[in-house]
Amino acid sequence: MRWHNLYRRWVLQRHFRFAKEHLGDHFFDALTAYALGLGKLGIVEAKEAAWALSQLRKDPIPGFSGQLEDVFFTIDFYLRERFGSEVASALRRGLSRNDLDLTVFRAYACERLLRVLTSLSDLRRELLGLGQNHRQTLLTAYTHHRPAQPTTLGHYLTGVENLLSRDYQRLRSAFQTTDKCPLGASTLAGSPYPVDRKALAQWLGFGGTLEHTYDAIAAGDWALEIAYALAGMATSLSRLVADLLFWAEQGGFLVAEKISQGSSIMPQKVNPVVLEHVRGFLAELMGGPTTLGHLNYSTPFGDVNDHGPGVLEPLYNLFYAAEGAVALLRVALQESRFVPEVLAQGLRDRxxxxxxxxxxxxxxxxxxxxxxxxxxxxxxxxxxxxxxxxxxxxxxxxxxxxxxxxxxxxxxLEPERFIARRKVLGGAAPEAQAVYLDYALNRLKLERLELKELKSRRRKALRTLAQDPLSLLGEARSQSPIQSYRA
Incomplete structure (x- = not known):
């Protein structure tokens, strides 16, 4: 089959390249899990297909040739060529690219979300560490762009961390929405083979199964929820960046030279450009809901898969911007230095x-x-x-x-006395700050333990699926070669 050159260039080749670079392993995972699901029903050739996929995935996926439209058909072609039509055909029983693609898309998004959650957790830990170190560093707090009251830098930084803890929960909620497996939904009505959809989800490391087969292939809200959660995080981080740039302008936050740049004409300047790059990444995140919203808007229920690759490329850019912004902001805090006397200069006139x-x-x-x-x-x-x-x-x-x-x-009229009187829950007094730090550090510890468990669950499941899939059906490695089934 041959396609028009323009269609090949602007659609097929572009989507193939993205899938080959980012989704290849996820395709093999989903196909292997479905083969195991059929094998569990007693379809011998499906067990052979599961083993064959574990062998085929050891080789890189060939590039786009123009003869095969996507990565799925490429895998299908080489499975047929190397292991025979019976093996390849068994895998196709009841399988649609609708549920396959959405399974792959969600698996990819979950992987990237875990990376963003980890980065955000690391940034929050950095903020709490700095908050601990600066509990007594006086700071002029501003409201309405005017000096308002004394507080401490530690109180400010832990306040930002508290805000980011809610962004973390919104991202965690988006992960929970995305972490459901559509496999077995087939085109929309469900596979004609009674595959165990819960087992498919478990083998793939998902947290659950998408309950309704029609919704499983039609849902686009998971991507939109991710975009909104990332935009919310960007909003929060932008406020921290605005303050850091304000302090940098005054000389109260000295950005390290290794993440700054000089001027091409003014030798005295050291520009805090790392914060400007963070701000640029955050601006990208703010546009995410608009793009994802339009991709979902007025799309007939069931047709969302048709623009699925168009959803993943914007998501890829959002994940990249999110990780970049958080990583750069964390290194800016690690490598740079606050200047207490400048931060407190607004307190001098009392x-x-x-x-x-x-x-x-x-x-x-x-x-x-x-x-x-x-x-x-x-x-x-x-x-x-x-x-x-x-x-x-x-x-x-x-x-x-x-x-x-x-x-x-x-x-x-003494700032220290002012702060000492603020002993209420979450207040600026040293005792109140100590209580909050204990609470926040414990909260972060529990979240990081959960995050570790989530990553471990997926890693263990996918490792088994890739290396020894038939063990999931209780069969030993020695039984896995195709010849043992056909003997």
Missing amino acids: SVLASELVDVLVAGKRLSLAEAYPKVQGMLRELSSKGRTVAELGLDDLQSHLGFGDPELLQA
Whole structure:
């Protein structure tokens, strides 16, 4: 069969190249599992096909020749050529490219999602480590692009980690949606052979079986859910990047030279370009839901497989951007250095402690809130008009403006005291930070153990499927060669 050159170029060759590079093992896995499913029903030639596939996969898949339209038909051709038509034909019983392709696509997406989850977990561990080291590093916190209150760098970094923990759960949920096996659904109504679909899923290392055969080949929401979860993560990471760039601009975050670049004309410049590249990757992730949404929108139920390869290429780019962004951000935090005196410079004039002064006045029952707030605000305005700062206030000033000249009021203007009073759950006080760190580290430990188990489950299942598939039917290696069946 020959295709038009343009169709070969823009569709067949492109999709074949992608499948050969990224999906080959997944095709062999799915085909082997289905052969075992048929073999379990007593179809001898199917057992032969399972063993034959374990041999055929040892050789690289040939490139696109123009004679065979995709990787599946290429495997089918060489299976027939090397092991005979009976073996190849047995594998085709009840098998459709609909359930085969969707099984392969989901297996690939699960593999890549596990890599993203691992990278994000590593970044969160880095943030918690830095949070531990910087629990007492004073930081001027901003709201509405203006200095707001004192906190610590550790409190900030662990706050970001808490946000990312929810992104992790959204990605974990997307993995759970994707981690279901469509194999055995055939075209849409189900295989005419009563293959054990739960066994197929288990052999392939999936966490479960997609419950409905029509939905199994029609579902496109799994890819869309991945895209949305990655976009959500990108949104969170972009906020951290924005702050790091702001601090880098001020000199409060010195990006390491090995991940910076100089200027072609200005010798004094060392540009924190690693963060700009992260920002670029994150922008790619933000576009993912639009692409995946349009690929699903108004597609008749059951036709999603027709643009399946068109889904995987955007997903590949999203996974690449996600891993790149997280890896670069983690190395930026590892290799670079925070400058405490710069991060705290917004605290020098003590203006960010005005709210604490109001609170101490009210808590000490000196003034009501309705009285204290305007008095402190008026004092700040008068100081500003005279070119003075809160840090220059004396007891006489407090007496004059507020009616009280207590030393306790001056103590309220110390950042360390402000932080020490914030002992509530999740607060900035050292004790509260310590409690949160214990909680967050334990949460991360449990998540990493689960992640390790997920990867181990898939790795063990696929290793057996590739190296000794017939053992899954309780048959020894010595029985696996085709000759032993035909003897």
